[in-house]
Amino acid sequence: MGNSPQKEKGSISHGSHEHTLSHGFVEKGTTEEECDVCDKEIYGLVYACETCKFSRHSLCAKKQMPSEITHPSHSMHELRLKGMSSDFLCERCFRNSRGPRYHCDSCDIDADLA
Template identity: 30%
Template sequence: MADDSISAIDLFLKQISMGDNKRETELNHFSHHHPLILSNVQGDNNLCYENELLILNELNKDKICNACVRKISAPFYSFGLCDFFLHKWCAELPNELEHLCHPHQLILLKKPPEPRGLFLCSGCEYYCNGFAFRRIEEECMNYFNYYLDVKCAFLPKAIIHKVHEHPLFLKKDCVTGGCAACPRRVWMFAFGCDICNFNLHYTCALLPDTIKHRYDEHHPFTLIYAPIKDGPDEYICEFCEEEIDPNWWFYHCIDCDLSACAKCICTERNEVQNIK
């Protein structure tokens, strides 16, 4: 990538999808009543030319995948007339899943039986509206309304992070011991080292090193793990206008002296992202 501003989750999912070169040009998927056609922006001689043009026009409208609810990118399946899109990787999701953070098998649902299809993901603690993996009711009486969205269901089991010398392993939460990056006490997936009692919320662990934003068109915001040497006495978030505690990770541009707390800049990035 040209810079580090691309979401680590997006990059992780894209790398997985590139790992399999098998390409079925037409797919009957349980989530849609029409056959879905495979599209490849780089061109594919097996694809219908009219369908390719239709899909590429739709891409200009920033279409999203119906499964992971992230911006569509090639390769993907679609039926353009129905405005339905699936990343190739999402189209090949398993119907059942065993996850190390849940004791029982999870099943894939196109639309959870919740109001308007919204469900609270137990991995990230955000409301989601794409495909979901849900616990089997008769097996999980103690896990009421347990859901995982697509990205949380397929997080890596372990990562290497520059701030810690040991591998960090996926775990259910980091409430015990707290997150090393932020003061939030939330029950979300985390990556941790039991040897050192070091933990990071998974959203903190996957923060990009740099990110471009409309508040600073000329320089990227850089993720700061510790206070800046010889820097100002205080840092104010450009979004929430609250003082930033330099004991926690935050974003800063030294050239423009602009700062942002990680929570705010990532929320803004999801809404008005300027990622190339």
């Protein structure tokens, strides 16, 4: 993260990300980064990956994401949750995104979580 979080106790492994996420605190207004789940300003209690600068609100990190979904924009195949941290173009909203995504192995397309 641009402004590294002050470390708090705890870390988690999350199925939507390949690295361990460390618990920390970020003061409001000290970074322009957004939560990789809800796309809102990142501040307060957060979980962050120091390896690839992935970050999410504490509450967003604790949400259970389904490992497979069917989405109306791509109803011919199931989409599987992938914990990749690279950039990609979301085939659903056509925005550049990064972090975890739902992926169709058959069509090789990605959809963001938002």
